[in-house]
Amino acid sequence: ETGVTQSPTHLIKTRGQQVTLRCSSQSGHNTVSWYQQALGQGPQFIFQYYREEENGRGNFPPRFSGLQFPNYSSELNVNALELDDSALYLCASGSGGYGYTFGSGTRLTVV
Amino acid sequence: QQQVKQSPQSLIVQKGGISIINCAYENTAFDYFPWYQQFPGKGPALLIAIRPDVSEKKEGRFTISFNKSAKQFSLHIMDSQPGDSATYFCAASISGGSNYKLTFGKGTLLTVNP
Numbered sequence: 001e002t003g004v005t006q007s008p009t010h011l012i013k014t015r016g017q018q019v020t021l022r023c024s025s026q027s028g029h030n031t032v033s034w035y036q037q038a039l040g041q042g043p044q045f046i047f048q049y050y051r052e053e054e055n056g057r058g059n060f061p062p063r064f065s066g067l068q069f070p071n072y073s074s075e076l077n078v079n080a081l082e083l084d085d086s087a088l089y090l091c092a093s094g095s096g097g098y099g100y101t102f103g104s105g106t107r108l109t110v111v
Numbered sequence: 112q113q114q115v116k117q118s119p120q121s122l123i124v125q126k127g128g129i130s131i132i133n134c135a136y137e138n139t140a141f142d143y144f145p146w147y148q149q150f151p152g153k154g155p156a157l158l159i160a161i162r163p164d165v166s167e168k169k170e171g172r173f174t175i176s177f178n179k180s181a182k183q184f185s186l187h188i189m190d191s192q193p194g195d196s197a198t199y200f201c202a203a204s205i206s207g208g209s210n211y212k213l214t215f216g217k218g219t220l221l222t223v224n225p
Contacts, residue, residue: 004154031211042117042200042215043155056212090154094211102147102154 003029004103006091012109018079021106023091025072030095032074034066037088037105049074078108086110114138115203117216124223130188132219134201137182141203145213146175146186149198158199159186191223 003026013019025032031050035043045058049068063079072093078085086109094100116135124130136144142163147155161168161175161184168175174187188195198220202213 033211033213035213040218042115042202042217043213045212045214048212058212092154092213100157100211100213102156104152104154 004091004093004101006089006103006106008106009104010107010109012111013081015081015083015110017081018077019081019108021076021078021089021091021108023074023076023093023103025074025091025093026101027072028095029072029093029101032068032072032091032093033100034074034076035090035092035102036060037090039087043090046076081110083110114141114214115201115216117201117219119219120217121220122222124191124221126191126193126223126225128191128223130186130191130195130221130223132186132199132201132221133183134185134216135181135183136203138203138205138214139182140205141214142206143204144175144177144184145202145204146173147200147202147215149200149218155200188221191221193223193225196221196223 005024033048034046037043048056052068065077068074088105090105092100092102145160146158148158149155159170159173163179172189177184198218200218201216
């Protein structure tokens, strides 16, 4: 049973809107990463937060932003949604080393 | 630029057979190579991982073979079962610091027929 919970599980938004996706990590996990997984593709790294600071970013525009909170929760915000933003968004958390745990993801559909 | 190339895209194996999935990487700085298993509607789950200081790692029916000079690694699933039917992803990352960015392959859809 995964210790990483994501909400909501599914979401439909209109192009141009803004969306916030949430992730609750396991207690003690001070690192959280977000990935975008398009249909039929592998997950693509968006960014990572370590102790509430962004410490790594993939090839995603600034309209993708995030926050990490002291209570091991985090958010992914996407502004000015585009059709190509439709994907499964995955949160992964860990406490150092490589035993990352992924959540089940949020399926975002932009229409 | 695809830094981790995975093949085949799909694979059909009979129950009891051996499933083999291959990956090749470009960045020689990669030093951690995990394999993930993903079922529909679920996030990826870590299956097995290897570092380049060993050429093979086995955990139960799952084995990773690693060829550093060729920059290739593969997953072997012995005695494949219908419950192994899932999408498998290879990945790679660079250790050191606190950034654990994973670079994934495009995935292999494995179907094990009963």
